[in-house]
Amino acid sequence: MNVALRRPPVAWLALQALALWPHALWMGSRMRDGSDDPLGVVALAALAVLVVRLAPRLRGQPDLRWLAGAVLLTIASTVATLCLPPLPASLIAALALAAGIAAWLPPGTARLPFVGLAVLALPLLSSLQFYAGYPLRLATAQLSTWLLTLVGIAAERSGATMEVGGRLIIVDAPCSGVQMAWMAYFTAFTIAALTNLRDAVFLRRLPWVGILVLAGNAVRNAVVVALAARPAGVGEVAHQATGVAMLAAVCALVLWVMHRGVARAQPA
Amino acid sequence: MSSPRVQWFLVCLALLIVGCNPALADDSEAPAAQGPYFHINSADPAVDRLPLKSTRASVRIAGVIADVTITQRYRNEGTKPIEARYVFPGSTQASVHALSVRIGDRLINATIREKQQARIEYAQAKTEGRTAALLEQERPNVFSMNVANILPGDNVDVELHYTELIAPVDRRYQFVFPTVVGPRYVASGAGFPGSPHLHAGEPSNTAFDLDLRIDSPLPVSDIESSSHAIDVRGAGSRRATVQLREREPSNNRDFILSYRLAGDRTATGLMLYKGAKENFFLALVEPPKFIKPAAINPREYIFVVDISGSMHGYPLDTAKELLRKLIGGLRSTDTFNVMLFSGSNSLLHETSVPATAANIEQAMRVIDRQYGGGSTEIVPALRRIAELPKPAQQSRTVIVVTDGYVAVENEVFALVRRNLGNANLFAFGIGSAVNRHLIEGLARAGQGEPFIVTRPGEAAAQTERLRKMIDSPVLTQLRARFEGMEAYDVEPQVLPDVLGGRPVVIMGKWRDDATKHNAVRMVLAGQQADGAWSETVRAPAPDDDAVALQMLWARSRIRQLSDEEALTGGGDQREAITSLGLQYGLLTQYTSFIAVDRFVRTSTAATTVDQPSPMPAGVTDSAIGAEVPSTPEPATWLALLVALTALAALPLWRRRVALTGGTLAGRARTGDK
Numbered sequence: 001m002n003v004a005l006r007r008p009p010v011a012w013l014a015l016q017a018l019a020l021w022p023h024a025l026w027m028g029s030r031m032r033d034g035s036d037d038p039l040g041v042v043a044l045a046a047l048a049v050l051v052v053r054l055a056p057r058l059r060g061q062p063d064l065r066w067l068a069g070a071v072l073l074t075i076a077s078t079v080a081t082l083c084l085p086p087l088p089a090s091l092i093a094a095l096a097l098a099a100g101i102a103a104w105l106p107p108g109t110a111r112l113p114f115v116g117l118a119v120l121a122l123p124l125l126s127s128l129q130f131y132a133g134y135p136l137r138l139a140t141a142q143l144s145t146w147l148l149t150l151v152g153i154a155a156e157r158s159g160a161t162m163e164v165g166g167r168l169i170i171v172d173a174p175c176s177g178v179q180m181a182w183m184a185y186f187t188a189f190t191i192a193a194l195t196n197l198r199d200a201v202f203l204r205r206l207p208w209v210g211i212l213v214l215a216g217n218a219v220r221n222a223v224v225v226a227l228a229a230r231p232a233g234v235g236e237v238a239h240q241a242t243g244v245a246m247l248a249a250v251c252a253l254v255l256w257v258m259h260r261g262v263a264r265a266q267p268a
Numbered sequence: 269m270s271s272p273r274v275q276w277f278l279v280c281l282a283l284l285i286v287g288c289n290p291a292l293a294d295d296s297e298a299p300a301a302q303g304p305y306f307h308i309n310s311a312d313p314a315v316d317r318l319p320l321k322s323t324r325a326s327v328r329i330a331g332v333i334a335d336v337t338i339t340q341r342y343r344n345e346g347t348k349p350i351e352a353r354y355v356f357p358g359s360t361q362a363s364v365h366a367l368s369v370r371i372g373d374r375l376i377n378a379t380i381r382e383k384q385q386a387r388i389e390y391a392q393a394k395t396e397g398r399t400a401a402l403l404e405q406e407r408p409n410v411f412s413m414n415v416a417n418i419l420p421g422d423n424v425d426v427e428l429h430y431t432e433l434i435a436p437v438d439r440r441y442q443f444v445f446p447t448v449v450g451p452r453y454v455a456s457g458a459g460f461p462g463s464p465h466l467h468a469g470e471p472s473n474t475a476f477d478l479d480l481r482i483d484s485p486l487p488v489s490d491i492e493s494s495s496h497a498i499d500v501r502g503a504g505s506r507r508a509t510v511q512l513r514e515r516e517p518s519n520n521r522d523f524i525l526s527y528r529l530a531g532d533r534t535a536t537g538l539m540l541y542k543g544a545k546e547n548f549f550l551a552l553v554e555p556p557k558f559i560k561p562a563a564i565n566p567r568e569y570i571f572v573v574d575i576s577g578s579m580h581g582y583p584l585d586t587a588k589e590l591l592r593k594l595i596g597g598l599r600s601t602d603t604f605n606v607m608l609f610s611g612s613n614s615l616l617h618e619t620s621v622p623a624t625a626a627n628i629e630q631a632m633r634v635i636d637r638q639y640g641g642g643s644t645e646i647v648p649a650l651r652r653i654a655e656l657p658k659p660a661q662q663s664r665t666v667i668v669v670t671d672g673y674v675a676v677e678n679e680v681f682a683l684v685r686r687n688l689g690n691a692n693l694f695a696f697g698i699g700s701a702v703n704r705h706l707i708e709g710l711a712r713a714g715q716g717e718p719f720i721v722t723r724p725g726e727a728a729a730q731t732e733r734l735r736k737m738i739d740s741p742v743l744t745q746l747r748a749r750f751e752g753m754e755a756y757d758v759e760p761q762v763l764p765d766v767l768g769g770r771p772v773v774i775m776g777k778w779r780d781d782a783t784k785h786n787a788v789r790m791v792l793a794g795q796q797a798d799g800a801w802s803e804t805v806r807a808p809a810p811d812d813d814a815v816a817l818q819m820l821w822a823r824s825r826i827r828q829l830s831d832e833e834a835l836t837g838g839g840d841q842r843e844a845i846t847s848l849g850l851q852y853g854l855l856t857q858y859t860s861f862i863a864v865d866r867f868v869r870t871s872t873a874a875t876t877v878d879q880p881s882p883m884p885a886g887v888t889d890s891a892i893g894a895e896v897p898s899t900p901e902p903a904t905w906l907a908l909l910v911a912l913t914a915l916a917a918l919p920l921w922r923r924r925v926a927l928t929g930g931t932l933a934g935r936a937r938t939g940d941k
Contacts, residue, residue, distance in 0.1 A: 037904055167897070174900030183911040190915055217901075224899040233897070243902030244910055251914035259921065 009058040009104040013051065016100045019074055023093040026086045027123055036123035039182060043120035046186070050114070050193050051101060058104045066103035066111075070096050087127055094118040112202050113193035120186055128178045134160065136176040136217075143218030144171070144225055153226055164229035177217030180247055184213045187251045191258040208257045212250050220246035303454030303675075304892050307464035307880035316346035319418060320354055320879045322475040323519065325445055329482045331535050332434050332552060333816045334443060336362070340426045344418040349870045351394060351416045354879040355463040357446035360409045360704045362430040363819040364855035369401045369415075369863045370425040378403070378863035380853045382846055386860035390414065397870040401426050403861040407677060408827070409705040410449055411855070412461055417874050428861075431816045435552060436534045438733075438769040440490075445523040447476060450701045450884045451578060451891045452675045453644035460675035464880040468889050472882040476519035480510040487530040494722060495524040495700070520882040521700035524722070536771055538790055540778065541817040542810040548817035549755070551774040553792050553803055555742045555766045560797075564739050566601035568620050568662045569594075570653055573635065574670035574698075576610040578891030580640030583699045587669050589724035590696060591635055593731040594667065598623035603662065606631050609649035610642035619657070641890060644674050647683060654687035664691035665738055668710060672703030673891065678834035680706065684713040685835055692716045694734060701884035712831070717767050737767040743794040743801060746772065752788035752807075754779040759824040766794070775821045822852040830857070 017024070031038040073096030080089035098118040102111040137160040145162060148155040155164045160171045188209045192202045223242050227234035310317050319342045326337045336359075342352050358364065367378035378401065381389065386402055393400035394416035401424075402414040418424050434441050454460045466472060482488050488508045491500045496518055502508040510525060512518055529535065536552040571594065573587060591606075598604055603620035604627075607613055616634060621627045650668075658664055666688065674680070684693055693714020697707035698721050711718040717737055719730045743766035748758070758776035766772060772792060793802040826848055829841040842858055849859030883891070901907065 039904070039908070042908060161896070170896045170898045172898045172900075175898055177901070179901045179904065179907055183907050187911050187914050191918060194915075194918060220901070221899050228897050228899065239899070240902045240906065243900075244906055247902065247907055247910045248914070251911055252917075255914050255917065255921070259918070 008055075009062070010051065010055055012062075013097075013100055013104065016070065016074060017097060020077060020093045020097065022081050023077060023086075023090040026090060027121075030123040036126045037179075039125065039186075040121045040123055043117050043186060043189075046190050047101075047114065047117045047121060050117070050190075054105065054109070057106045059106060062103040063105075064103075066099050070099035070103055073099055087122065087124075090122050091119065094122055108196075110192055110196050110199055110202060112199045113189040113197070116185065116189035117193070120182065120189065125178055125182060128181070129173050129176060133173050133176045133178060136178065136214075137171045137173070139214060140175065140177055140218050140221050141171040143214070144222040147218060147222040148226060151226075153229070155225070162225055164225055167229050169225050169228055171221060175217075175221060177213055180217050180220075180250060181210070181213045183247060184209050184216075184250055184254050187254045188258050191255060195259060197258060202258075205257050209254055212253050212257070216246050216250035216253075303460065303462055304451035304465050305462060306889075306892060307466055307878075314347045315875050315877065316344050316350060317877050318473045318879065319344055319350055319352040319415075319877060320474050322477070323356075323447075324476075325478040325523075327443065327445065327478065327480040329434060329443060329480065329484075330813075331484065331539075332441075332550075333814075333820070334432050334434050335816070336430050336432070336445070338428050338430075340413065340428075342415055342418050342422075342424045342426065344420050344422050347420050349417050349419050349872050349874040351414065351874040351876045352418060352879055353461075353876060354413045354415075355406065355449055355461050355881065356411055356413065357449045357701070358409050358411055358430065359432050359444060359446065360708050361432040361823070362409070363432065363816075363823040364403070364405075364411070364428060364430040364861075365819050365853050366427075366429040367401065367403050367861035367863060368427045369399070369865075370427070371399055371422065371865065374865070376401075376863045376865055378861040380850055380855070380859050381862050382850070383858050383860045386862040389862050389864060390416065393417075393864040394874065397868045397872075399424065399865040399869055401861075401863045403428060403855060405855050405857050405860070406459075406461055407675075407705050408830070408857075409446065409703070410460075417870055419870055431819050433550075433773065433820055435771055435773055439532050439534055439554075440526050440528055441534075442524065442526045443480070444525075444704070445478060446701060446704070447519040447521065447523060448701045448881050448884050450671060450673045450699070450703060450887060452673050452703070453576065453578070454675045455643075455645075462878075464878050465892060466880050466882050468883040468887060470882070471517050472519055472880075474519060474879075476512075478510075478512050478523055480525065482508045482510075482527065484508075484529060485535065486533060488527050489530060491525070491527040493523065493525045494726075495521055498525070517882065521885040522702070522722075534771065536805075538788075538805045538807040539814055539817065540788070540807050540810040541814040542812070543815075543818060546818065547778045547780075547810070548814075548821050549753075549776055549778050549807070550814075550817050550820065551748070551772070551790050551792075551805060553772040553774075553790075553805060555768065555770075555772060556796055556801055557742075560740070564599075566599065566603070566662060567738065568659055568664045569598060569602060569604040569623075570620065570656070570664065570666045571595065571604065571606045572649055572653060572666060572668045572670075573606065573608050573638075574610070574644060574646070574668075575608050575638045575640050575642075576644040576673070576891075577641050577893070578644065578671055578673045578887055579698070580890040581888045582886035583671050584638060584640045586721055586724050586727070587696075587698045588635055588638075590669060590698070590721055590727040590731065592632060593727045594734070595623070595628050595631055597731060597735065598628070600624060603659070604631070605656075606635065607649060607653060608634075608638060609645060610640075611645055612642075613645070613649040613652060615652070620659070644670075646670065646674050647676055647679055650680065650683050651687070654683065658691070665716075666691050666693045666714065667696065667734075668693065669696045669698060670706070671699040671887075672697055672706035674703070674706065677703075677706050677709055678830075678837075681709050681713040681831065682834045682837060684710060685831075688714055692738070694719065694737075696721055696730070699884060700886050709831075715764060717770070733769065737769075740797050741765045742768040743772075743796055746792065746794040748774055749791045749793070750778070750789075751791065755790075757821070757825070759821060759828060761828070775817070775824050777821070819852060819854060822848050822854055826854070826856055 030036045073092055077093035077096050080092050098115040101114050141157045141160050141162055145155045145157040162169050321343045322341045324339045328335045344350055369376045390400050390402040399417045404412050406412055451465050452460055484506050487504050491503050497513040499511045499513045534554055536554050539550045541548045602623045604623050605620040606616040694716040695707045695710035696719045702720055707718045721730055746763040755776050755778050788807040790805045826845055829845050833841040845856050846858040849856035
């Protein structure tokens with residue numbers, strides 16, 4: 001066992017990743033067939049960069065509890081390919097990989113951000129749209145209606161549709177905020193990993209990310225709806241600029257939420 | 269929420285939901301789409317999604333009967349066998365009596381079958397790999413053609429033949445050839461085939477051509493088309509020919525041709541046909557001229573105006589011009605009300621108001637504000653009209669203005685017959701490809717007249733025509749008596765009042781009465797404004813060429829039975845209509861034409877493609893559904909750039925914090941770390 005474990009931890013992780021090839025194959029096919037945005041690659045790349053960054057400091061001996069968890073989850077994910085749909089099976093695989101990384105991380109290193117990034121590496125967006133898209137759209141439409149009413153613009157919501165100034169504007173799937181949520185959580189996980197935010201603190205701050213996304217998307221939607229309800233409508237550039245500005249604001253706030261108090265403790 | 273049990277429950281629920289993979293859902297048994305939708309061309313070059321390459325109509329008009337041959341050419345330019353489905357229009361009066369399919373040198377004649385039987389034979393032929401064609405009637409003026417197993421490179425010509433009666437209106441003959449089915453608003457269960465449409469202004473890939481010949485006992489004059497540019501030869505002679513001139517898209521609107529006979533005469537009289545088993549007759553009698561009555565009673569007018577999506581733009585502009593003339597021309601003693609309907613309906617006033625200048629101006633202001641949008645719920649609108657209390661001293665006239673793009677014709681007819689009481693209903697069809705079945709059927713059910721207005725310039729003339737009809741019917745209490753022959757199965761069984769302009773048309777069967785062989789005649793009697801009126805029409809010898817009379821009679825009887833069936837709402841007349849269809853070889857709602865090739869031509873399953881129709885001229889995409897703006901998030905690459913920029917800002921922030929010596933950190937809460 002000891003002889004075997006003398007190999008570099010990164011090699012062990014690569015070996016585990018290789019064992020999860022059926023899931024990688026499925027994720028690759030989901031990216032190629034256009035059924036999901038290929039954002040998972042970005043999360044996977046971020047995960048790889050973080051591991052490589054920590055490589056010199058990885059444990060010589062893995063944490064056996066995490067390692068056992070990684071082995072069990074890897075086996076479970078392989079069995080799951082026989083009885084579960086691909087996404088839940090790949091979710092187990094992502095957790096297995098995260099557990100594998102956690103087993104080699106230096107003592108005192110935050111582990112949950114790695115788990116988060118491993119989950120974000122999955123082709124999640126379409127499924128999130130399918131299951132969470134409509135509630136998010138409803139919430140966005142309702143919050144936007146309140147915001148517009150607050151600033152004196154008469155707005156009514158019917159389902160996920162808004163009527164503003166006699167014009168119907170639909171809050172459809174691409175407006176739900178799922179993409180903003182992915183970006184915000186990606187930012188949060190990466191910052192937490194980079195700053196080695198303690199897991200307990202990270203968990204306490206994580207709900208703020210959801211709240212920021214919901215509020216940010218509602219403001220973005222309200223601004224675009226207000227612009228679109230004008231007789232001149234809204235141009236593509238103004239539409240995109242509003243979206244980019246709100247996403248930038250949300251990411252900046254996520255940065256602040258995740259980083260506050262960290263700077264003093266770890267100044268460089 | 270904070271309880272561990274609740275958290276576990278939520279986690280399990282989430283896993284259960286994720287586990288119910290939507291990819292496992294099976295929609296193979298889902299019902300086929302109904303109603304119109306926009307055509308989307310496939311990216312697969314192996315499948316030809318636009319197989320109908322051309323439609324050609326060849327029309328021969330002899331006297332008052334038109335024989336029409338439509339040739340649809342299907343060609344498969346893909347590499348896979350296809351089944352083509354195409355929904356296309358026909359004349360409301362059409363008696364479709366033959367279908368044939370030509371593949372290369374082979375000609376396959378179709379046979380008439382009971383509808384379900386035809387479907388079974390077609391499905392079997394399709395599965396076996398034989399080329400087959402199935403022609404079904406969806407509505408009296410809407411047909412669907414299915415052509416199975418068109419192999420790559422095939423040219424399949426499908427020819428259908430129909431006959432119709434051309435009756436003059438105001439001594440002017442009009443032939444109409446519809447080229448496109450307008451997108452119908454289909455409520456659930458209306459049983460109308462889902463059919464793709466091209467976007468407004470998008471040119472059709474299907475070529476269209478039409479040639480027409482008129483053979484008349486009298487010279488033909490004033491040949492003109494209000495819809496298409498035409499070349500006319502032989503005007504002023506007894507044989508005239510018409511060709512389409514334009515090369516611009518011509519299959520997105522009805523082809524309308526009108527002409528007169530020399531001396532403003534009409535080809536009226538009694539026509540006999542002696543068949544092997546049965547004999548048929550057709551009588552056309554010109555009514556007397558309109559006599560202005562001494563006094564005109566005030567009336568109540570209710571205008572029912574369609575403001576749905578299909579009326580958006582040009583059709584609604586035309587309707588507004590028509591209403592300006594109709595409402596503007598009311599007498600001050602008349603009363604009126606206006607109902608606007610689309611998905612919902614609204615009445616301008618609770619009860620009808622006098623036609624004063626102020627009320628008319630107010631009504632026009634409301635109408636002018638409409639821009640057209642939404643669905644076409646005509647049945648609730650008419651139901652509400654039927655429930656309006658009727659003034660005791662006034663006759664009510666209901667005027668419906670619509671393009672007729674609905675699929676609930678039978679429901680509408682039954683509603684009008686049952687509930688409109690003594691009110692007369694006049695239907696105005698607005699647009700370039702009106703649903704004439706609805707407009708004509710509404711008028712028939714409401715004992716009124718149909719009008720078609722294709723452009724604002726026609727509004728004044730049609731308003732004047734309507735006013736004359738409403739002021740005084742030309743003939744009432746009309747009865748027909750036959751001498752010298754025994755007439756039976758006469759259509760219509762009860763002659764309606766003649767409102768003017770249109771001849772009285774009577775069809776039926778006859779038997780010889782040997783005792784009065786030389787004195788066959790029909791006496792038509794009725795009442796006009798200044799007293800009794802009668803006209804005697806003598807019959808010439810039977811015409812052996814008038815074989816079309818039997819089809820025209822059968823079609824008329826089928827229409828009558830269909831009206832009765834619509835009234836009861838069931839399939840009461842199914843057997844009688846099927847029997848007539850099979851006996852006279854006619855396409856009906858219960859009988860279809862089926863042609864099957866005797867050779868098995870392929871073992872590859874055919875891909876089904878639905879041939880799209882162009883959007884009727886003047887109709888916008890709103891007829892199917894306008895795009896509703898939405899507020900999508902920014903492009904993914906832009907969003908990613910923003911997130912990465914935020915991450916890149918992290919070292920800068922930390923450096924700034926370090927440089928400020930922890931001032932920032934001092935302000936931040938530190939308890940978390």
